Amino acid sequence: MKKTESNAIIEIKGLSKAYTIGHQSQAIGTATFRDSLISGLKKPLEFFTGEKLEKEKFWALKDVSLEIQRGDTIGLIGRNGSGKSTLLKILSRIVEPTAGEASLHGRTASLLEVGTGFHPELSGRENIFFNGAILGMSRKEISEKFDDIVEFSGVEKFLDTPVKFYSSGMYVRLAFAIAAHLDPEILIVDEVLAVGDAEFQRKSLGKMRDVTQDSSRTVIFVSHSMESIQSICNKCAWLQDGKILKFGDTKDVVEAYMEHQSGVGSEPIAKRTNRRGTGEVKVTDITIKNQIIKNRKIILDVEVQNKTKTTYSDAKLAIDLYDVSGNHISSILNYLNGTAIEYKPGKNTISIEVDHVNLVPGSYTLNVFLGSDMYNTTIFDWVEGATVFLVAPYDVYGVGVPPNTSGRFMYLDYHIKQ
């Protein structure tokens, strides 16, 4: 028994979780006696045919070990299905691991969604009590914090109104206000900041930061927002296919993750079939010189193949930028800045340089559109989600740390004088 190193508040050893594919389909909740009867009949058959049950197994989490020190704020990152949520659910004791163990040395609260157990028929006041209780607060604790919760939420006036009459913003604010007043030693948080309006997100993130800067508190935090992760977490674990790929300082892990992400291209553009247009002229490739933008400069090379023998002059090239939430952020359009382009027969390369990408960190999707003229008389090619680029958090203003940009879309180049 090694007992010496244990300042660890959470120790995870060889934690694994397997689902059988059958279970997965049952997770939707449609299993009936009939399904069971059929699988019951199949099992002896499998036994005789020697078909392995193994292949039906899916490891959502495989042999994960991790030691988390008191006071650490750990970010969990990874693609959807990488095992982040499974790990959170096991640590929250909602699901049981298939193998391995985790020990948590402290009062734990988990926040996998805001407003768990909110009942539409109950008033705001009543929901504060039930939700608080279900998150692990005692009645005494809730009563003591009640006024603070109400004030934080800003729904005083509607405290005795059933929450079904709340706007979604009010609902989320009330729910988050309760959660923000939890006072555990270990806090497990899933992507809860992704809700609500921008202003409230900022407030929540601020509150989260207060929480995480309390050095006695340990936080495990899942988010898809690299920016939230960077501003909150001192350490980070990157999960992929149920395993920890990298664990360490947030900066290193996030950079490695983003580099990896940008390389995960789907099919080459030339081969995509999910596109619209006549196809006479087609986008065959887009290369982004610096896929992860750190110095605010981006160079895009668009390769266009014209299969016809005609030269299309005064043609149109449009690139639309979308953020992860699907907001149309901006466009690059040759008509807008008065550049004439033409598509000659054969291969054409169009190079685009953006001097200042003033976008906040995140991942951006590009749609590419080729047309015969500015009126779109003929649509040659239109590829949605043609490619992706990432903007890494960076010290835009040269003050030593990347700015907090939660809920914002872009940076301004500004100077303040007095």
Add this chain to the structure above:
Amino acid sequence: MGMHQAVIIRPKKRLTIDWKELKEYRELFFYFAWRDVKVRYKQTAIGAAWAILQPFIQMVVFTLFFNKVAGIQSGAKEVPYAIFSFLGLLFWNYFSQALQRSASSLVDNQAVVTKVYFPRIIPPISSTVVSLIDFGFATLVFAGLMIYFKFPPTSLGLLLLLPAIFITFLAASGAGLFLSALNVKYRDVKQVLPFLIQTGLFLTPVIYPVASIPESFQWLLYLNPMTGVINVMRASFLGDSVINWSLTSLSAGIAVMMFVLGLYYFKGREKEFADII
């Protein structure tokens, strides 16, 4: 919920009941019950009055059709059919309502079950406890009937009242635990349960006295715990029959067994609830 010892999360091997944990979560148990009560009477015009009206109307209908039309009699001449059937309904309704609520409790709380940890036994058991409130209201109607029909409360009846409620609670909770766990995986439960309860009403001496069954078959009826409960209550409050203690013990024993088996099944299944619900 106080300072914790280290919580060790690992695959559970044994079927254990963590009493300490249940004690820690007793407030949450209360909150579940409290929420169910609150929600139940929201947006109803007459609220809790339904708990009184429903069994009363049921009694009137039963008396009209089973007694007046079909000619079914109570256990004894001097006992009016109305009070006879109401006493049966009183306990049967508690049983069936508790069972129904309990069986759907986990699925109804799906959102919570998949997002927060708490002892999973809380929703089904809190449902059977909450159903006691309606039982309490219906008991008021029974008290009114006792006054109206001039049946003074007997000391034997009052003595046996709590044990009878407890036996009903055990039977309903046992079946409720079993069905709620089964319902997580097989939503068929929801389809079958109303039918089972309807059938159960006729397999339980609610509208007829036990004595109307040939004596050599009566033990079969007592395999149903509600038979023991209802018959003991009628015998002690209305004096329409004598208590058959050995058969009543059989009924009570089966209720205890139902609870133990239901709990056993529930504990065996609870670890997969969040995965498959």
